[in-house]
């Protein structure tokens with residue numbers, strides 16, 4: 001059932017995902033997900049997409065026999081899932097397999113931010129421990145902080161569990177309150193930001209959350225405020241964040257994601273009170289292998305059983 005079924009991979013994809021798709025299906029590749037690059041042969045053949053790039057409505061419409069888009073990543077803001085649902089096209093993502101990895105990264109980034117650990121290591125490596133003595137005491141600490149989590153999904157919960165074990169009180173904002181968590185719910189992001197001094201953004205990207213972390217939210221965190229983002233750069237008004245860091249409206253920020261990756265604004269590189277990572281939240285060999293397998297497994301399950309493993313909510317009711 002899968003042999004001979006054409007799967008299109010536009011842009012780059014994890015090599016293990018490519019290998020699996022090549023072994024189980026007919027693998028077609030395209031430089032990028034651009035509707036004008038789709039040949040007549042492709043349009044006739046392609047029944048599935050595996051990708052980690054933007055898949056917009058025009059690209060979906062250029063493939064009339066498309067049945068499924070398997071997104072590499074739990075965040076699928078790059079895929080127009082609403083349009084896919086309208087067209088009866090299934091969309092899958094890669095939840096669960098990366099939850100603990102990303103939560104671990106979030107805690108590491110938070111510690112790096114408040115305790116300046118990367119700067120302290122640079123101090124040692126630059127020989128300054130020898131020439132100048134001890135690294136200055138970090139002005140920040142995790143001790144005494146109250147944590148707000150924006151996005152109480154799988155990863156939000158995993159972060160909350162970890163930080164609760166660190167002895168910190170936890171509160172959260174989410175579209176809806178979550179039944180089975182013991183943390184205080186705030187029905188607005190501004191309300192949450194006013195109640196905490198440490199805000200961790202795990203919310204999905206997309207229109208609904210675009211620039212949700214704005215000047216008012218950052219101000220509400222206060223001068224001791226710390227903002228950590230391991231969700232999507234689009235969720236933050238990056239210019240407002242830079243101003244808040246520059247003028248001391250907040251204390252510090254730890255960022256794994258940015259508005260225009262891989263381009264990080266000079267102004268962010270220039271501020272001392274930011275810890276910056278190149279979108280490595282899920283990027284261990286083992287976790288990326290698990291994500292690649294889930295992409296391939298979703299395609300196999302769809303074409304063999306007529307059901308994917310991890311459909312996104314927008315397309316949960318799409319059937320073959």
Ligand code: 8YV
Pocket residue numbers: 052072073074075076098279281282
């Ligand atoms: C990936 C991610 O780097 O899962 C996600 O949502 O952001 C990361 O794990 C990304 O999706 C791959 O492009």
